[in-house]
Amino acid sequence: MIALVLRLAWRETRAGWRHLVVLVVCVALGVTALVAVTGFAGNLDRALAREGKSLIGGDVELRSPRPLDTETEAALASLVARGATIARVRELAAMARHPRRPSTLLVELKAVGEGYPLYGRLETRPARPLGELLAGDGALADETALTRLGVAIGDSVLVGDVMLVIRGVILNEPDRAGRIISFGPRLLVAGPTLDRAGLIRLGSRVNHRTLLRLPDALEAAAVRAQLAGVISDPSVRVSAFDEGRPGWRRFYSQLTSYLGLVGMASLLVGGVGVAAAVRAFVARKRDTIAILKCLGATSRLLLAAYLVQAAGLGLVGSLAGALLGVALAPLVGSLLSGLVPLALETRLEAWGLLRGVAIGTGLTMLIALWPLGEVRAASPSLLFRRDVEGNAPWPTRRWLAALPLVAGAGALVLWQAVSLTVGAIFLGAVAAALLVLALLARALAWLGRRRPRFPSLALRQGLANLARPGGHGVGVVVALGIGVMLLVAVGLLEASLGQQLDLERRREAPSFFFVDIQPGQRERFESIVRDVSGVTPAVTPVVRARLAALDGHAITRALVEQRRGRGDDGIGYFTRDYVLTAASALPAGNVVTVGHWWSNGATAAHEASVEEAAARHLGLAVGSSIAFDVQGVRLEARVTSLRQVDWQSLTTNFFVILSPGTLDGAPTSYVATARVAPNAEAAVQDAVVQALPNVTAIPLRDVLERLGRVLDQMAVAVRTMALFAISAGLVVMAGALGASRYQRLVESVILRTLGATRSTVARVFAVEYACLGLAAGVGGSVLAAVLAWAVLRFVLDAPWVLAPLALALGLAVPTAVALAVGSLATWRLLGEKPLPVLRRE
C-alpha cells in the first residue's frame, strides 16, 4: 500500500513537474526568509556564547548603583583568597570640554581599576600597556570623541575638575558591546582620575561594576548563586557570563522574532501559491482521478498519493529554501551590523535547517489538503457520457480540511511570535488580509461579469477577462496584496516613529536634559541658560532612593529572586534606583486614574502618587504603604493616587511623586529641561558645562537621532524580509499567468480574428493586469494602514501618522509591477499566428 502510494505520487510528479515548479519556488522563498532569520539568530546566539566572558567583562559581574557594602566586599575578599581576580569599573555620563575653546561633548566616561580587562583585549592606537596609557591622568577616547571635541592624541581635555591628556584611541573595547544605544562616545580613564574629577556628587548616577575572573576550581554559576545569597541589597545585579545581558538578549530575541513573523508572512504568501498550484493540478487531473477510481482506487488511496506528492514537493522546496536561508543569514547580520557589535560566523545548524524544512513541508501539506478535497469529489461517472449534468455533491468534509490548516498555521505563528498580543495582531492581520483581498478580487470579477458600459473596448474586455472562469484573480490579489501590506506598513510605521523622533516637530519636547545640578548651583545654572538662550529652564528637585519596603514587607534579594523564578517581567521595578520628587500640583501630561491628588494645602501626612504600570508590577493600590531608603534614611509614605503618565512627552517624568514636604531634609539635587532655539543649543551646552563642569547636559536631538538610526536599520531589515513576501507574490502571479496561458492565447487569437489589432489586444491584457495590481495595492495599503495603527496603538503606544507618500507608492508600485510582469508574460502570445491556434481548438 505504501509502495503503491509512493509510486503513484512519483509518476504524477514525473509527468507534471513543470506545472509544479511554482509550488516548489513558493515554498522555497518562504522557507528561505524564515531560515535566514533563525540562522541569524543562531549566529548571534553562538557569538554571545563565545564572547560571553568578554561581553560582561568576567566570569561573574556585579552591577550596582552604589559602591558595594561591607558584607559584599567580605564575600568578594574570600573569593579572592580562593584564587579569584577582581577588576573594578565605574561608568557614568559626563561632559568633556576643550581646555581653551568653548567646545563640550557628552561622553560615556569609564574609570577602570587594576586588572581590567579580565577577558578579551582592549585594542588601542598606539598599542601600549593600559597602565602606561592611563598613568598620570592619561585618557583613551573613541575616534568620534576626538573629532567632535577637535583634539588629537597628545592634547588635553577637561572632565570635571581634572585635566586629562589624550594618550590614544580606542579601537575595540571588549565589554562595550551589549548596549543598543549609547549616550555618547567613550572616554576611558583610571579610577583615581575619576575620583579627583569631582563628578560623583549628590544625585550622580554611577554604574559600579565589579568583574571577577575565577580559577578553574570555581564555577561561575555556583559563585553567582553564592554571591546572590550573601548580597541582601536587591539593586546589586549579579550575573554569570553565560546569562549575558538579559535586556540585550531580549532586544535581539524580539527583533529576530519580528523578522521571523515577516518571514512567516512570506511563507503564507507562498502558501497561496501552493494552494493555487495544487488546485490547478487537481483540476488538470480530474480525468486521471476518475479513471483510477474506475479501476478500483479508493479516494483515500488517491488522497494519500497526492498528499505524499505535495509533501515531497514541499520537502524539495523547503530543503532548497533552508540551504539558501543559511547562506543568506549573514545578509540579515550585515543589515543589522550597526546594532550587532559582534563578529558573527555562519554555521550550518542542524536544528535551524530541520525546523525550516519541517515548517515548510508541514505547511505545504496542510495547505494542499484543502484543494485536494476535490479528489474525493471527482466522480468516476464523469467518464460516461451523461445525458444530464452530473450532480456531484459538494464535499462537506472540504471545510473540515481547512481546520488543520487554520490550527497549524496559527500554532506556527504563535510559536514564532514574541508575545500573545503580537501573535494575535499578526494572525488577525493575516486573516483580515485574506478576507479583504479575496473579497476585493471577487468584487473585481463581479464587476467584470456585469460588463460595465465603458466606451473603450480595452477597458470593457480587460475587465471581462477578470471574470474568466477558473480565473486566478483571487490568488494573485491575495498574494501580492500581503506583500504590499507588509512593505507599506513598514513605511507607515517608519513615518509615525520618525515624527516621534523629529525634535523640530516635537515643539513641546525639551532640547536638553540637565542632570546632577547641585543645590548651590541652581541659581547660577538658571541665569546661564537664561542669559545665553533667553529661555528659563524648568528645574525639578530630585532625590535618588532605593525601594525599601512595600506594605511593611522589606524588599530583599530573596523576594526578588523568588519573583524572577516565577518569570516576573517587572523585576526592574523592584531593583531600580528611584528618582523621587515632591510636587504640589499634578505635572502636565499626568492623569490621576485611581484615588485623588493631594489638595493644595500641604498635608501633614506623607503621601505618594505612583505611576500605573509601576503600581501594577509592585502590587500597590491606593492605601498601600511604600518605603524608600534615601542614603540610609528610611522614608515612608502612603499611596493616595495612581497616575497615568504620557511617556511620549519626552519631559521629566516620575514613577513616584511625593506630597510637598515629604522630601524636606533629604539630600536633594536638581534636574532641568529647556527648549532652546536649535542655533542656540551648542552655546547653551558649552556655557553651562564651562561654568558648572559637573553638570551633565544630555542633548535630546542627539539621543533621538541615535534612536532614529537604530530604527532605520531595523526598518531596512524588515523591508528586506518583506521583499521575500513580494517575490513569492510575483511567483504566484507568474504561476497564474502560466496556468491560464493557453486560455489567453485563444482569447487573443479570437480577438485578432475579429479584427482587433495587436496593440488593442495588448491593451486588453494591460487593463486586466493593472486591475489585479491595483486591487492588490488598494487592499494591501488599506490593510497596512490598519496594521500600522494596531501596532502603534497596542505594541508601541505611539500616535498614528498619515504618510501619503507610502500609501501612494503602495498603490502605484504593485500596479506597475503587475503590469510589467503581465506584459512580459503575454508578449509572446501576441506574436502567435491565429490559424494554427484555431485549428488546435
Place this chain on the structure above:
Amino acid sequence: MGRMILQVRDLVMRLRSGGREVAILDGVNLDVAARETVAVTGPSGSGKSTLLGLIAGLDRPTAGSIVLDGVEITTLDENRLARLRRDRVGFVFQSYHLIPTLTAIENVAMPLELAGRPHRLERARELLDTVGLVGRADHYPSQLSGGEQQRVAIARALALRPPLVLADEPTGNLDSATGAQIIELLLALNREHGSTLVLVTHDEALAARGQRIVALRDGRVVGAA
C-alpha cells in the same frame, strides 16, 4: 440458463435538470447470466450509459436494487464499491480513458498494482501480447492510434480477469474497420476468459454480435431479443 451474475430490479434514477426532475431510468429490470454477452441498445438519451454507470456502482440509484455477483451494491459505501470494481468489473470506454502520464504497459499494470498483485509488469506484458501491442509497451497514449489505445484499454479491463466486463460504446470513436477488429478482440478475449460482457452501443450490427439485445427507450426496457 446458468448462474446469474447480475440482477437489476426496478431500477429508478431521477436527476434534477433545469429545475425539474427527469427520470433517466424508470423501472428497469435486467438479468444477466454468467458468461453471457448482452448488448444494450437505444437512442441517445435512453439511459444506456446511466444504467452502465449504476451497474458499476459509480453513482447511487434513486430506487431499486442491483445485485452484482451475489452482492447488493446499492447500499455499499464508496470504499467497498471501489474494491468491488477493482476485483469484479472491467471497463472499456468510448474515449479509452487511458492515463496520459503513464506508458501503455503502466496503464495495463495499474489494476494489478491497485490489487497488490505480484509480477505486475510481466503480467501486463503478457496482456499487451494478447492484444498484439507488446511492441508499443513503452509508448504513451498520445503516441498511439485510437485503435491501439482501445486495445490497451481492453488489456487493462481484463487484467484482473474480472467476471464482468462493461463496455460503453467501445467503437464509437473508431472507423468501422478498426471498430470491427476491436469488437472481435473483445468477444474473443471474453470467451477465452469466461467473463460476462455488457456492451452499450447504438450500432445495430454490433449489437447483433451479442447473444442477447436489450433495447432501452426513455428509461424503460422496451424489447429484448
